[in-house]
Amino acid sequence: MALLQISEPGLSTLPHQHRxxxxxxxxxxxSLVATVRNGISVVLNDENGxxxxxxxxxxxADGSIAVxxxxxxxxxxxxxxxxxxxxxxxxxxxxxVGEISRLPYRFADAAxxxxxxxxxxxxxxxxxxxxAGVKSPVEVSAEILKVLRSRAEAALGGELVGAVITVPAxxxxxxRQATKDAAKLAGLNVLRLLNEPTAAAIAYGLxxxxxxxxxxxxxxxxxxxxxxxxLSRGVFEVLAANGDSALGGDDFDQRIHCWLLEKNxxxxxxxxxxxxxxxxxxxxxxxxxxxxxxxxTAVLSNGEVIDNVLTRSEFxxxxxxxxQHTLQPLRRALRDAKLxxxxxxxxxxVGGATRMPQVQHAVEEFFGQTPLTNxxxxxxxxLGAAIQANLLAGNRSGDExxxxxxxxxxxxxxxxxxxxxxxxxxxxxxxxxxxxxxxxYKDGQTAMSIHVVQGERELVSDCRSLAKFxxxxxxxxxxxAARIRVTFQVDADxxxxxxxxxxxxxxxxxxxxxxxxxxxxxxxxxxxxESTQHAQDDMHARALREQQTEAEQLLxxxxxxxxxDGKLLDQAExxxxxxxxxxxxxxxxxxxxxxxxxxxxxxxxATVSFAQARMDKSVAHVLTGxxxxxxxxx
Amino acid sequence: MAITLxxxxxxxxxxxxxxxxxxxxxxxxxxxxxxxxxxYKLEFADELASDDLQFVSxxxxxxxxxxxxxxxxxxxxxxxxxxxxxxxxxNNPNVKNQCGCGESFGV
Numbered sequence: 001m002a003l004l005q006i007s008e009p010g011l012s013t014l015p016h017q018h019r020x021x022x023x024x025x026x027x028x029x030x031s032l033v034a035t036v037r038n039g040i041s042v043v044l045n046d047e048n049g050x051x052x053x054x055x056x057x058x059x060x061a062d063g064s065i066a067v068x069x070x071x072x073x074x075x076x077x078x079x080x081x082x083x084x085x086x087x088x089x090x091x092x093x094x095x096x097v098g099e100i101s102r103l104p105y106r107f108a109d110a111a112x113x114x115x116x117x118x119x120x121x122x123x124x125x126x127x128x129x130x131x132a133g134v135k136s137p138v139e140v141s142a143e144i145l146k147v148l149r150s151r152a153e154a155a156l157g158g159e160l161v162g163a164v165i166t167v168p169a170x171x172x173x174x175x176r177q178a179t180k181d182a183a184k185l186a187g188l189n190v191l192r193l194l195n196e197p198t199a200a201a202i203a204y205g206l207x208x209x210x211x212x213x214x215x216x217x218x219x220x221x222x223x224x225x226x227x228x229x230x231l232s233r234g235v236f237e238v239l240a241a242n243g244d245s246a247l248g249g250d251d252f253d254q255r256i257h258c259w260l261l262e263k264n265x266x267x268x269x270x271x272x273x274x275x276x277x278x279x280x281x282x283x284x285x286x287x288x289x290x291x292x293x294x295x296x297t298a299v300l301s302n303g304e305v306i307d308n309v310l311t312r313s314e315f316x317x318x319x320x321x322x323x324q325h326t327l328q329p330l331r332r333a334l335r336d337a338k339l340x341x342x343x344x345x346x347x348x349x350v351g352g353a354t355r356m357p358q359v360q361h362a363v364e365e366f367f368g369q370t371p372l373t374n375x376x377x378x379x380x381x382x383l384g385a386a387i388q389a390n391l392l393a394g395n396r397s398g399d400e401x402x403x404x405x406x407x408x409x410x411x412x413x414x415x416x417x418x419x420x421x422x423x424x425x426x427x428x429x430x431x432x433x434x435x436x437x438x439x440x441y442k443d444g445q446t447a448m449s450i451h452v453v454q455g456e457r458e459l460v461s462d463c464r465s466l467a468k469f470x471x472x473x474x475x476x477x478x479x480x481a482a483r484i485r486v487t488f489q490v491d492a493d494x495x496x497x498x499x500x501x502x503x504x505x506x507x508x509x510x511x512x513x514x515x516x517x518x519x520x521x522x523x524x525x526x527x528x529x530e531s532t533q534h535a536q537d538d539m540h541a542r543a544l545r546e547q548q549t550e551a552e553q554l555l556x557x558x559x560x561x562x563x564x565d566g567k568l569l570d571q572a573e574x575x576x577x578x579x580x581x582x583x584x585x586x587x588x589x590x591x592x593x594x595x596x597x598x599x600x601x602x603x604x605x606a607t608v609s610f611a612q613a614r615m616d617k618s619v620a621h622v623l624t625g626x627x628x629x630x631x632x633x634x
Numbered sequence: 635m636a637i638t639l640x641x642x643x644x645x646x647x648x649x650x651x652x653x654x655x656x657x658x659x660x661x662x663x664x665x666x667x668x669x670x671x672x673x674y675k676l677e678f679a680d681e682l683a684s685d686d687l688q689f690v691s692x693x694x695x696x697x698x699x700x701x702x703x704x705x706x707x708x709x710x711x712x713x714x715x716x717x718x719x720x721x722x723x724x725n726n727p728n729v730k731n732q733c734g735c736g737e738s739f740g741v
Contacts, residue, residue: 003714003721006650006660007677038650039678047718155718 003157006038019161021191021393022152023199023385026141026165026179028087029221029248031055032379033148034386035156041203041383041390043376044155052378053151057143058082059132067147076271079104081130085222086144088245089137090182091174094126108134125178138182145186161433162189164389166381169195169227169241191392197227198236199384200350204372206231212345213239215333217363217371219326219353222248226330228337228344240336242329247322249285249353255318256281256310260296263308273300280306288312289355316358323362330366347371352378411488411496413438414451414460423488426456433489437503440484444476448484450500452513466513471500473507547593551584551600558607561614568613580606637662637689637696637706643713643722644692654678659688659695662711663702672705672739674724704728 022044025032030052034043043051050069058071059081066074075082083105089097094107106129127134145165152160165188167179176193183190194202197216201207206214211232218225225243229236257277261267269277280296287294293311300306334340347363349371354360363371375383412422415438424434440448448471455463474482483503490496499510558581566574584599639647639660651657661679664672679697682688687703689696698706709726729739 003716003719003723004674004676005721006647007675009661009677009680040650040653044718151718157716157719 008039019393020152020156020158021161021386021389022148022156022163023194023382023387023389024145024148024163024165024188025196025199025379025382025385026087026144026167026182027055027220027381028085028223029055030378031144031148032382033152034379034382035152036386036390041386043379043382044152046151053144053147055087055144056082056084057086057140059130059135061131063132065132065143067143076275080106081132083128083130083135083140086137086140089126089128090141091125091172091176091178092137097126105129125174138178138185141179141182142185145183145188149186149188160188161393162191162389164191164194164199164385164392166194166196166199166385168225169197169238170225170243191389194385194388195227195236195238196225196350196381197229197238197241197348199381199388200348201229201231201236201384202387203375203380203384204346204348206346206348207236213337213339213343214346214348215330215344215367216348216350217326217330217354218243218350219359220248220351221353222246222250224248224326224329226326226333228333228339239339240333242333242336244325244329247325249351251322252285252319252353252356253278253281255322256284256296256315259310259314259318260306260308264304264306266304270301276300277306284310285315285356288315289357312357319356319358323358326359327362327366341367344369348380349373349377350380409454409464410456411452411454411466411490412463413486413498414453418460419458420453420455420460420463423486424490433487435485435487438484438486439480440474440477440482441479443479445479445482446474446476447472448474448500450486450498450509450511452496452498452511466496467498467511469498469500469509469511471502471507471509473505474502475505477504544591544593544596547596547600548588551588551596554600554603555581555584558603561607561610565610565614565617568617569610573610577603577606577610636708637691637698637703638710639691639694639696640710640712641692643711644694646713646722647694651678656680658682659697661697662706662709663699664705674706674739675702676722 020035022033022035023041025034032043032051032053034041036042045051046053053068054072056068056071056075058066058074058078060066071082072084075084097103108127108129125136125138127136128140149160149163163183165179165183167176171179179193180190196218200216200218201214206212212230214229214231216225216227216229218227223243223245224247225241227241228239230239231237257274260277260281261269276298280298284294284296288310291312293309295309296306298306344367347367347369349360349363354363354371354373354377360371360373410422410426411424412420415421421436423436424432438448450469450471451460451465452467452469453460453463454466457463471484474484484500485503486498486500488496488498497510497512499508501508558577562569562574562577569577580599580603584596584603587595587599590596647660651659657678657680659679661675661677663675665675679695682697683699685700686697687700689698696711705728706724706726707728709724709728712723712725714720714723726739731739
C-alpha cells in the first residue's frame with residue numbers, strides 16, 4: 001500500500017491528492033533537489049546517498065548522456081563534450097561570455113536551427129558543438145533537471161505537480177526564460193522561479209519574522225554573490241546584489257596547491273599531477289574547518305613524495321586576501337542599497353565555502369554579528385525552494401507563510417438551475433489549479449456548455465460572466481455516465497485557464513481568460529459587499545413573507561367574526577374595523593414588512609372591544625339556563 | 635483495543651515531532667472519502683480532544699477519536715522504505731478491500 005506522511009493538524013490530504021512538489025537548486029557547480037516531507041524540508045539523495053549532483057553533462061558519441069559524477073570524472077579526458085558550469089551560458093550570447101578561447105568547447109553561433117522556443121532564442125543564445133550534435137545551454141541544463149526530476153519522482157513515488165527552481169538574484173529576463181525553458185524540456189512544471197538569496201532566507205524562516213533587512217553571503221564553488229534583501233509584509237525584495245563571478249571555494253584549493261608547489265620546489269606539473277594535488281588541497285581545506293592542522297601526503301607520477309603539514313593559521317594567511325576580496329562587493333552592495341552595516345538585521349551564509357572558519361570570522365567582524373550557519377550551507381537554497389514549492393502546490397501549512405497573491409473573487413462554473421459551482425474559492429493563493437468532475441444531464445447529450453463565472457453569489461445571474469465555451473464530441477451515453485473533468489488553473493500572473501475533458505473519449509476544449517481584467521479594486525469590493533447584502537435581502541424577503549401570511553390569517557379571522565357576530569357592533573365601530581381591514585389589505589401589496597406589521601397591529605387594536613363583546617356573549621351563552629347552585633358545584 | 639507502533643515508526647514519529655518543535659503526539663483516524671470508502675488520517679496532534687482515546691506505544695502518544703477506532707482497532711503503524719520512497723504504512727486487520735494505491739480502503 002501507499003506510504004503516508006504525517007500532516008499538520010486538520011490538513012491531511014484526501015487520497016490521490018498528494019501534491020508532490022520539489023525545490024531545485026540548479027547551481028553552477030552542483031545541483032540539488034529537496035521536498036517537504038512530514039512538515040520538514042529535506043534534501044533528496046540519490047541511490048548512493050549523495051545529495052549533490054555535479055552540474056556536469058557529458059555527451060557521448062553513441063548518443064548517450066552522462067550527468068553528474070560520471071560526467072565529472074571524464075572532465076579532463078573529454079573536455080570538449082563535457083559541459084561544466086553551463087549555468088554561465090544560460091540565456092547568453094557569444095559576446096556576453098568573455099574569454100571564450102580559454103574554454104575547451106566548440107561554440108556554434110546563435111543563428112542555428114536549434115534556437116530554443118520562447119524569447120530566449122531570439123537574443124541569440126550561444127550553442128555548443130558536441131559529438132552528439134549542437135546543444136544549447138537550455139538543453140544541457142534540461143539534462144541536469146531530468147536527473148533531479150527522476151530522482152524526486154522515485155523518492156516521492158509519484159508524478160510531480162511542479163517545481164520551484166532557484167536562480168541568482170541578478171539573472172535577467174533572458175536567463176530566467178532560459179531556465180524556464182530548460183525545466184519545460186525536462187518535463188517539469190515551473191511553479192515559480194525563486195531568487196537564491198530569498199530561498200536561503202525562507203529556509204531560515206526569516207519570512208516569518210517581522211520586517212527587516214537581511215544580507216545573504218553566498219560563497220559557492222566558483223562564484224561569490226552578496227544580496228541585500230528587504231522583508232516587508234512577508235515579501236522579500238532584492239535591494240542590491242553584487243559579487244564576483246570568478247571567486248569561490250576552488251580558489252582556496254588553488255592557494256593550497258600553489259603552497260604545495262612552493263614548499264616542494266616543484267615547477268609546472270602535468271595535468272594528472274595537478275589534479276592529484278588539487279584533490280589533496282581540497283581535502284586539506286575541508287580538514288582545516290574542523291582541525292587545527294592537517295597533513296598532506298601524495299606520490300607524484302615521477303615517484304616524488306609530497307608530505308607537508310598545513311596549519312590553520314598558515315592557511316588563513318594564504319587565503320587572507322581571498323577572504324578580503326569578498327568584502328569589497330559587500331561594501332558595494334550596501335552602498336547601492338544606501339544602507340550601513342547597522343541596518344542589517346541578520347546575515348545568512350550560503351555555499352560550502354562559508355564553512356571555512358576564516359570566512360565566517362571575517363563576515364562576523366564585518367557585520368558585527370554572528371551569521372546564521374546552522375543549516376547546511378550547501379543545501380539551504382534547495383531547502384527554501386522546497387518550502388516555497390510545497391506552499392505553491394497547495395499543501396498549505398498552518399503557520400503564517402509568505403504573503404502571496406490571492407484570487408480576489410471565487411471562480412466557478414454554471415450548473416443546472418443557474419447555480420454557480422465554485423471551483424477555486426476566493427483568497428486561494430496563486431498559482432493554483434483545481435479540478436472537478438461533472439456529468440451530462442440528458443440521455444445522448446453530446447455537447448456541454450461551460451460558463452465560467454466569478455463571484456460569491458449563489459445564482460449565476462448575480463455573478464460576473466467571464467467566458468463561455470462548448471465541449472463537443474462527447475460520445476452519446478445515458479445521462480450521468482459521462483465524466484467531464486473541468487480544470488481551473490490560475491498562473492502566477494493571474495491568468496486563468498479553464499479546460500474541460502471528457503475522460504472516456506479524451507475530447508477536450510479550453511479557454512484562457514484574465515479574471516482580474518477590467519476589474520478595479522472598487523468593483524471587487526462592491527462585488528464582495530453585494531454578497532453580504534445578499535444575505536440581508538434573503539432575511540428581508542423571509543420577514544416579509546412571514547408578515548404577509550400572518551396578516552392574511554388575521555384578516556380571515558376578523559372577516560369570520562364579523563359574519564358571525566356582526567350584530568354585536570354598532571355602525572361606527574363596524575366602519576372603523578372595516579376601514580382598518582381595508583388598510584391592511586392595501587399594505588399587503590407593498591413589499592414592506594414593517595408597514596404590514598403596523599397595519600395588523602392597528603386592526604388588532606380596533607377589534608379589542610369587538611373581541612371583548614364576543615367573549616362576553618359566549619360566556620353568557622354558556623351560563624344561560626343554569627342556576628347559581630349548579631355553577632357553584634363546579 | 636489498541637493501536638500500536640513498531641519501534642521504527644515510533645522512532646521516526648519522535649524525530650518528526652522533535653524537528654517540528656511542538657506536538658503532543660500523533661493523531662490517527664479515518665475519514666469517509668476516497669475510492670474505496672475510507673481514508674486514513676495521519677497528523678501531528680497539538681492538543682487532546684475531550685473524547686480522544688490515548689495509546690502509548692514505544693513512548694509515543696497516539697490519539698484516536700472513538701468513532702475512528704472501530705475501523706482501525708488492532709492496527710499497527712510501521713515506517714518503511716520502499717526503494718527511494720519512505721513513509722508510514724498501516725497494517726490494519728479490519729480492511730476488507732482497498733484501492734490500488736492503498737490510500738483508501740473499505741471495511
